[in-house]
Amino acid sequence: MKNILKNEYDIQQMRISGKITANVLEMIEPYIVPNASTEDIDKICYYYITQVKQAIPACLGYKNFPKSICISINDVVCHGIPNKKLLLKNGDIVNIDVSVIKNNYYTDASKMFFVGSVSKKNKLLCKIAKKSLYLSLKCIKNKKKINTIGKIIQQYVEKKNFSVVKEYCGHGIGKNFHEFPHILHFYNQNDYIIMQTGMIFTIEPMVNEKAPFVHCMEDGWTVKTKDGGLSAQYEHTILVTKHGCEIITHQKNEKIPKILFNT
Ligand code: MF3
Ligand code: CO
Numbered sequence: 296m297k298n299i300l301k302n303e304y305d306i307q308q309m310r311i312s313g314k315i316t317a318n319v320l321e322m323i324e325p326y327i328v329p330n331a332s333t334e335d336i337d338k339i340c341y342y343y344i345t346q347v348k349q350a351i352p353a354c355l356g357y358k359n360f361p362k363s364i365c366i367s368i369n370d371v372v373c374h375g376i377p378n379k380k381l382l383l384k385n386g387d388i389v390n391i392d393v394s395v396i397k398n399n400y401y402t403d404a405s406k407m408f409f410v411g412s413v414s415k416k417n418k419l420l421c422k423i424a425k426k427s428l429y430l431s432l433k434c435i436k437n438k439k440k441i442n443t444i445g446k447i448i449q450q451y452v453e454k455k456n457f458s459v460v461k462e463y464c465g466h467g468i469g470k471n472f473h474e475f476p477h478i479l480h481f482y483n484q485n486d487y488i489i490m491q492t493g494m495i496f497t498i499e500p501m502v503n504e505k506a507p508f509v510h511c512m513e514d515g516w517t518v519k520t521k522d523g524g525l526s527a528q529y530e531h532t533i534l535v536t537k538h539g540c541e542i543i544t545h546q547k548n549e550k551i552p553k554i555l556f557n558t
Contacts, residue, residue: 299467299475300493305400306534309469309495312397313532313543315348316404319364319393321546327408329385333366336391337377340364344395353394353401353472360516365392365405372460372501372509372518372526385411388421390528394472401472403497404544405530416504417525423455424502424527427480429551431498435490435533435540436557442486445479448500458507460526463518465497468532490535495543499530 301309319340326336341363344352352363360376367375367390368383375390383389392405407421427448434443444465452459465478476488480500503509505524512519520526532543539557542549 300491301469301495301534302493305469306493306495308398308400309402309532309534309543312350312395312400313402313404313545315344315350315397316393316395316402316532316544317546318348319343319395320391320404320406321548323391324408327383327389327391327410329383329411331383332379333368333375333377333381333383334362334379336366337362337364340393348395348397351396353396353403354392357472366390367392367518367526367528369525370520370523372503372520373463373528374516374518376514376516383410386413386417388413388417388525388527392528392530399470401468401470402532402544403468403472403499403530404532404546405499405528406546407527407529420457420502420504420525421527423452423457424500425529427451427500427502428498428529428531431500432531432533432540432542432551432555433557435535435555437490437492437535437537439490440486441476441478441488441490442483444498445486446482448498449481452500452502458503458505460501460503460507460509462509463499463501465499465530467494467496469495492535492537494535495532497530497532499528501526501528
């Protein structure tokens with residue numbers, strides 16, 4: 296197996312990078328309002344990442360992605376491209392996905408925002424997506440099986456009568472955007488990989504209101520639900536520790552603690 300374990304120096308650098316990613320998601324909140332253009336939101340993030348934090352937006356230019364962040368609204372599952380003609384409107388649910396590089400270390404996180412007043416039904420979808428991520432964090436610890444993550448997420452989401460997108464998964468992350476191992480958000484009994492202290496990976500479940508099926512638009516990026524149902528996603532970069540995990544991209548307003556001690 297490739298060496299996928301981080302040393303103390305790597306971990307310190309990932310904490311620095313992760314704090315910047317978290318700060319972007321905290322900073323952007325007041326700008327998520329009706330009539331805001333997604334291009335303006337992207338520009339604010341670009342300025343903050345490059346000028347305030349002296350970091351690099353990892354999405355910009357990645358496989359020719361044209362913007363600094365992904366903004367995915369309502370039935371857009373992921374990889375929505377900011378655009379000056381694309382405005383937020385009252386009632387939208389919006390995922391903002393931020394990846395930064397600081398001192399050559401990548402971190403990745405996303406969360407949902409509500410534009411104006413959002414329906415109870417749509418808030419519930421977001422709540423279930425967030426809780427599926429949080430529940431999975433409680434099973435992370437040195438020596439546990441990685442496929443427990445997907446098992447927990449899928450069981451919880453399907454019990455709530457929502458569905459899990461199967462086409463996109465979490466990933467190891469460090470000096471590269473995407474590293475080994477793959478983190479599926481559904482159960483795979485053939486995945487025997489074991490978590491180890493010093494592994495860092497993302498968990499980023501995409502949860503659909505209706506069917507799990509998705510398709511990619513002509514722009515080559517924007518992924519939407521096939522049936523037009525809404526989709527929600529939360530993502531964190533996670534460090535596996537001896538006794539649990541550390542949320543590398545933890546944000547101030549989160550109810551879950553940054554460091555988890557798991558059984
Ligand atoms: N944040 C996404 C991930 O988890 C990256 C999207 S690639 C982009 O891999 F180019 F669209 F940004
Ligand atoms: Co990711």
